Amino acid sequence: MSEALSFAESLMENLSVSVSLVHSRSHFGGWNRTDEIPSFSRLYYIADGEGSVLLNGELHYPKPGQLMIMPAGSVQTTTTSRDNPYTRHFCHFDAKIGEWPLFAPEGKLILVDAEEPEATRRLFLNMEVQFSQGGYLAPLRLKSALLHLLAYCMEHSGYTAELDRFLFHEERVKLGSVLQYIEEHLDQTIEIDTLADIIHLHPNYFIPYFKKLMGVTPIHYVQQKRMDKAKRLLSFSNLSISDTAEQLGMDLPHFSRTFKKATGVSPSSYRRGTT
Numbered sequence: 001m002s003e004a005l006s007f008a009e010s011l012m013e014n015l016s017v018s019v020s021l022v023h024s025r026s027h028f029g030g031w032n033r034t035d036e037i038p039s040f041s042r043l044y045y046i047a048d049g050e051g052s053v054l055l056n057g058e059l060h061y062p063k064p065g066q067l068m069i070m071p072a073g074s075v076q077t078t079t080t081s082r083d084n085p086y087t088r089h090f091c092h093f094d095a096k097i098g099e100w101p102l103f104a105p106e107g108k109l110i111l112v113d114a115e116e117p118e119a120t121r122r123l124f125l126n127m128e129v130q131f132s133q134g135g136y137l138a139p140l141r142l143k144s145a146l147l148h149l150l151a152y153c154m155e156h157s158g159y160t161a162e163l164d165r166f167l168f169h170e171e172r173v174k175l176g177s178v179l180q181y182i183e184e185h186l187d188q189t190i191e192i193d194t195l196a197d198i199i200h201l202h203p204n205y206f207i208p209y210f211k212k213l214m215g216v217t218p219i220h221y222v223q224q225k226r227m228d229k230a231k232r233l234l235s236f237s238n239l240s241i242s243d244t245a246e247q248l249g250m251d252l253p254h255f256s257r258t259f260k261k262a263t264g265v266s267p268s269s270y271r272r273g274t275t
C-alpha cells in the first residue's frame with residue numbers, strides 16, 4: 001500500500017458522521033434558494049423533475065436517478081421547475097475527521113448516477129422512517145446507510161483529486177509523517193516527545209494538535225493501531241501470542257490485559273474465534 005493510501009486509510013478510520021435530518025419532497029416550494037451557505041452538508045437523491053444547482057459558482061443540472069453531495073459551507077443557489085419540480089429525497093449530515101470536514105467548503109458538487117435507482121430510493125425512504133420513528137438502533141442504521149451512500153458517491157465521482165487536496169493540505173502532510181513513524185515503530189516504545197519533535201512542536205501543543213486533526217489523542221491512536229495489528233497477526237499469522245506481543249513492543253502480561261480491555265476477549269480466545 002502506498003504512503004498516500006495508508007495515510008488516507010488512517011484518516012478514514014477516524015471519520016465521524018451524524019445525521020440531522022432525513023426527508024423527501026415533491027413540490028416546488030423549499031428548493032429555490034439563493035446564495036445560501038448552510039453549516040451542514042446535503043446528500044440528495046433526485047427521483048424526478050428538473051432544475052439546477054449553482055455551487056461555488058459552477059452550474060449543474062442534476063437529473064433523475066442521480067445522487068449529489070453539497071458540502072457544508074459552500075455557496076448554494078438552487079432552482080427547480082414550477083411545472084416539473086424535483087422529487088427529491090435528502091439527508092442533512094456532518095462528516096468530519098477530527099475537526100476537519102470530509103468535504104471541503106470550497107469544493108465542487110459531487111454528482112453521480114445511482115447504479116440501482118429504485119434500491120437507492122428505497123434506502124432513502126427507509127432512512128426517513130428510521131429518522132422519524134427513532135429508537136436506540138436508529139442512529140446505527142442511519143449512519144450505516146449514510147456511510148454506504150457517501151462511499152458510493154466518492155468512489156464514482158472521481159473524488160480522488162479532492163481527497164488528494166484534503167490529504168496534502170499543509171497540516172495533514174505534517175501529520176502524515178507522524179502517522180508513518182507510528183506505523184513503522186509499533187514494536188517499540190513511542191514517546192509523545194518523539195512524535196512532537198517530528199513536526200517541531202512542543203509536546204503540550206502537539207497533543208491538542210493531533211486530536212484536532214485525528215479526533216483522538218496520540219496515545220489512544222497508538223493503542224488503536226497496536227490492537228489493529230494484533231488482530232491481524234492473531235488471525236493471519238502463525239506467531240505465538242508471546243511473539244505477537246513482542247511485535248507490538250509489549251510484554252505478554254501487558255499485551256494480554258490491554259487486548260482484553262480493548263476487545264473484551266483474551267488473545268487466545270480471539271485467535272480461536274477467527275481461525
